Amino acid sequence: MAGNLKPVASLLLVLNFCMYAIVAAIGGWAIDFAIDHGFIIASGLVLPAQFSPVFFPMGNAATGFFVIFALIASVVGAAAALAGFNHIRAWNSDSLPAAASSAVIAWTLTLLAMGLACKEIDLGGRNTRLRTMEAFMIILSATQLLYILAIHGAAAIRPRA
Structure with a gap:
């Protein structure tokens, strides 16, 4: 039975890696866009009253936090x-402890980004790229958990020598 979980774990691993890479690419675009189109303050001007260091000109108030945490989660997920x-x-x-511990860390960061995605969805006003990132983080929170269960399930079933 442990051998039956190897193809499942492999499929989930490839799927997760591809999705984390896509989230990282979109997150990189969002940060680049925010840098290019964010606040530009001249030397004699003061910061606006509503200034946020995590300001993103697209989306809503949660966008900056969501993009940053999604980018961190995607890099850690790709490394995992x-x-x-x-x-x-x-x-x-x-080889199980390294894979399992890094997968659990990536999953917890993905859950954090998913929570911020839910907040961003609640506030509304996002573009299609941000919606794609939100959907991928929600899907990744489930598929990463399934991957963790698959590799742990195989270890639990496998007889000890």
Whole structure:
């Protein structure tokens, strides 16, 4: 039965890696756009009363926090996928702790970004790229959990030598 979970874990790992890469690309675009179109303050002017250091000219008040945490989660998730690829290749108990711990850290950061995505959805006023990031973070919160369960389930079923 442990061998039956290896293809499932492999599929989830590839799916998660691709989705984290897409979220990182869109998050990079959002940060670049915010830098190019954010506040420009001349030397004699003061900051506006509503100034936020996490200001993004698109979206709403939650956009800045969401983009930053989604970008962090996607980078950590992609790195966790590399540890996961090593575990899938070896598929033994020696490679499981690194894959599992990095996957759990990526999942918790993904949950944080998903919570901010839900807040951003609640506030409204987003463009299609931000909606794509939100959808991917919500989907990733589920698929990353399924991946963690698949690699832990295989370890629990496998007999000890």
